[in-house]
Each structure stands twice: as structure tokens, then as C-alpha cells.
Amino acid sequence: MVAVGRNYPRTGAPPRRFRLRTTSDGDVDPHRAWILGPTRRRCPTDASPPTQQFIRVTVPAEAGQGRLDGVALLTIDREDALNALSFDLLDELADALERLDRDATCRAVVMTGAGSRAFAAGADIRELATQTPETLEAGGRFNAWDRIGAVGIPLIAAVRGFALGGGCELAMACDVIVAGDDAQFGQPEIRLGVMPGAGGTQRLTRAIGKARATDLILTGRSIGAAEAHAMGLVSRLVPADETLDAALKLAAQIAGQAPLAVRAAKLAIRQAFELPLSAGLAFERQAFFALFSTEDQSEGMAAFTEKRSARWSGR
Numbered sequence: 001m002v003a004v005g006r007n008y009p010r011t012g013a014p015p016r017r018f019r020l021r022t023t024s025d026g027d028v029d030p031h032r033a034w035i036l037g038p039t040r041r042r043c044p045t046d047a048s049p050p051t052q053q054f055i056r057v058t059v060p061a062e063a064g065q066g067r068l069d070g071v072a073l074l075t076i077d078r079e080d081a082l083n084a085l086s087f088d089l090l091d092e093l094a095d096a097l098e099r100l101d102r103d104a105t106c107r108a109v110v111m112t113g114a115g116s117r118a119f120a121a122g123a124d125i126r127e128l129a130t131q132t133p134e135t136l137e138a139g140g141r142f143n144a145w146d147r148i149g150a151v152g153i154p155l156i157a158a159v160r161g162f163a164l165g166g167g168c169e170l171a172m173a174c175d176v177i178v179a180g181d182d183a184q185f186g187q188p189e190i191r192l193g194v195m196p197g198a199g200g201t202q203r204l205t206r207a208i209g210k211a212r213a214t215d216l217i218l219t220g221r222s223i224g225a226a227e228a229h230a231m232g233l234v235s236r237l238v239p240a241d242e243t244l245d246a247a248l249k250l251a252a253q254i255a256g257q258a259p260l261a262v263r264a265a266k267l268a269i270r271q272a273f274e275l276p277l278s279a280g281l282a283f284e285r286q287a288f289f290a291l292f293s294t295e296d297q298s299e300g301m302a303a304f305t306e307k308r309s310a311r312w313s314g315r
Contacts, residue, residue, distance in 0.1 A: 054078050054089040055096045056114075059106060063248040070107035070255030071248060072100050079114040082121035085166040089124075090144035097151045104314070107255035107262065109151075110247045111174060112158040113167075116240070119159040119183070120167030125192070145198045148173050152263050154254050158247035159183045160240055164222060169196060172203040175266060177233065178247040179225040180240035185233060186222030206273050207233050258296040259314045 054077055061073035074096060076083045100106045113119040136142065148170070155174040157163075163171045164186045171177050171185070179185075187200040195201065196217060205213040208231040216223065229237040238246045254262060264287045271283050291297050295315040303310035 053092065054086075055092045057096055057100070059100070059103070061110060061248055061251070063245055063252075065249075068248060068252045068255070070105065071251045072103075072106050072109045073248065074100070074109055074111045075114055076112070076120055077114045079117075081124070082118040082162060083113040083115075083167070084122060084124045085120050085170065086124040086127055087139075087141040087144075090141070090148075094144040094147035097148055097155070101151045101153050106153060107259050108154045108156065108251040110156045110158055110244070110251045111170075112244055112247070113160070116160050116182070118162040118167065119157065120164075120170055121162040122165030122167050122188070142198065145169075145173070149199075152266065154251070154262060154266055156247050156251050156254075158244045159185075159225075159234075160243050164188055165196070165200075166198055169198040169200050169203065172207060172233070173199060175269075176235045176250065178236045178238060178243060178250060179228065179234040180238060180243035181225050182240040183225040183228070183234075183243075184222045185225075185228045186220065187217050188220040188222065190218060191220040204233070207231075258294075258300055258310070258312045260294050260296055261291055264291060 056075040056077045057072055059072040061068045061071040074093075076085075076089065076093070078084060078086075078089060097109065100109055154176070157171040157174040157177045159171055159177060160180040160182055162184050164184065165188055168185050168187055187196045187204060189196050189200070196204075201213070201217060204216065207213075208216075212231055215221075223231070225234060225237055228234045236246060236250070268280075268284045268287050272280050274280075275283060296310075296312050299312065300310045
């Protein structure tokens with residue numbers, strides 16, 4: 001059975017870069033207190049959350065039209081290194097996304113890179129250069145990629161500049177890619193004597209097909225945003241200076257839909273790449289049936305017949 005019974009209340013709270021979760025008695029809950037943003041301080045109630053150095057999160061996000069309730073903006077903040085994905089950065093990123101995934105007020109996330117030169121230019125090569133098969137296996141640092149892939153709320157990549165190697169893999173781990181016309185995508189690992197190791201051979205092949213993926217991966221060449229859009233890798237192509245606004249607008253549209261249905265639909269779409277067609281169809285039908293136990297289904301269909309906007313409760 002597909003679980004859909006989660007509550008997603010709307011929020012009118014001001015933008016925040018941290019939140020302290022509390023118990024029903026008003027005391028700080030040390031297991032649910034967390035900080036997001038480029039602060040160097042640890043949470044005073046729990047020493048376990050990592051120091052946030054590379055990830056900035058604003059909830060709710062803000063755009064030209066004002067505050068976007070239900071939308072989080074996550075920025076990879078390592079601009080001096082073209083937002084290269086170190087192991088510590090990936091751990092912070094996975095932590096931040098998991099916290100947003102548990103936040104009932106967050107219904108969509110826009111992920112972008114600091115500055116305009118790169119979404120993420122790839123892995124931290126200096127960090128990888130000293131690794132061995134044993135250290136990579138034993139360290140478990142690639143587990144962050146699995147955690148990112150397991151996030152249930154929609155992730156939208158707003159890509160400007162380079163999205164190469166791990167940066168391309170991170171964009172593909174999102175559900176939608178909005179690219180500025182200055183974006184560059186590619187998997188150049190072959191030129192370093194290795195191959196993609198965080199989803200490039202799998203997600204790129206599923207996105208653009210075997211022939212095109214083989215071309216890009218075995219040559220290491222990069223492609224511009226227009227070619228990536230024509231191949232089906234990019235969902236929306238926009239002028240470079242409109243990239244973030246376009247992604248935030250899309251996220252706001254998604255956040256305005258019935259949250260349980262959005263989560264169920266995302267999961268079913270992901271299953272299309274994991275299951276045979278017959279099993280995928282069975283999964284889809286089960287998820288469809290399960291949504292008929294929700295208040296949002298009753299509200300949505302009542303609103304349609306009454307010709308009014310639906311008021312989603314997330315129940």
C-alpha cells in the first residue's frame with residue numbers, strides 16, 4: 001500500500017534560515033532541532049547536526065512576486081570553487097534535503113548554485129585524487145547520493161553555467177531541470193581516467209537514450225543548454241538571467257497542488273525507471289486508489305464541481 005496520510009498545513013511564517021522544533025510542552029526537542037544556512041555554529045541543543053558551511057536554505061523562498069509559501073530555495077554556496085561537490089558538501093546537502101522533506105510546510109525545493117558561473121562544476125578532484133577502491137567503499141561518502149535520490153518532495157534544479165560530472169548527476173537527481181541558455185552539461189570523467197560514479201551512466205541514458213548518452217560519456221564532451229533541451233535532458237530552457245525566477249515560479253505552481261498527490265505522483269514516475277511496465281502500472285493504480293482515502297481528493301473533486309479553487313489540507 002502507498003502511504004499518503006501525511007499532514008501538510010499551509011504556512012504564513014516569515015522567511016527563515018533556521019528552525020527550532022519543539023515538543024508539545026514547548027520545550028526544544030533535541031532530536032528535531034536544526035539549523036540551515038552558511039552559519040558556522042552548531043545547534044545549541046544537539047551537537048549531532050553538522051556545521052553548515054556550503055548550503056544556504058531559505059524557507060519560504062522569495063521571488064519578484066513576494067514570498068512563495070511552500071517553496072524552499074537551496075543554494076550550493078561554494079562559489080570560489082565553482083560549487084564543486086566535496087564529500088562534506090554532499091553530506092550537508094543530503095542533511096538539508098532530508099530536513100526539508102520532513103518539514104510539513106515545504107512542498108517543493110529549488111536547488112541552485114551560488115553565482116552565475118556554475119550550478120556545480122563537478123566533484124572535488126583534489127579530494128578524489130587520493131582515494132582508493134578500499135577508501136571509497138569503506139568511507140561510505142557516496143551514500144549521500146542515495147539519500148538525495150530518496151527525497152520525496154519535488155526537486156527543481158535551476159542551472160546556470162557549468163553542470164559537469166557530479167554537477168550534471170546532481171541536476172539529473174532532481175525531478176525537473178530549468179536551464180539558463182548559458183548552461184553547460186556533460187560527464188567528462190572519462191578524460192580523468194575514470195567514469196561517472198554517481199548516476200551519470202544510468203540517469204543520462206534514461207533521459208536521452210543509449211546512443212546519445214554513450215556519445216557524451218565516452219567522449220567526455222559537454223553540450224549547451226539548447227542541445228540538452230532538444231535531447232530531453234532539460235525540461236525548460238529560459239534566458240540566463242531568468243533562470244532562478246522561472247524555477248521558483250514552477251516550484252510555486254507545484255507547491256500549490258495537493259501535496260499528497262504530488263508525492264505519490266513523483267514516486268510513481270520514479271518507479272517507471274525501476275520496474276517492468278506491468279509492475280509499474282500496478283504501482284500506479286495502487287497509488288491512485290490510495291489517494292481516494294484522503295480529504296484532498298474529496299476537496300479537489302468538490303471544488304471542481306462547484307467551480308471554485310481547492311483548499312488543500314494535506315490530509
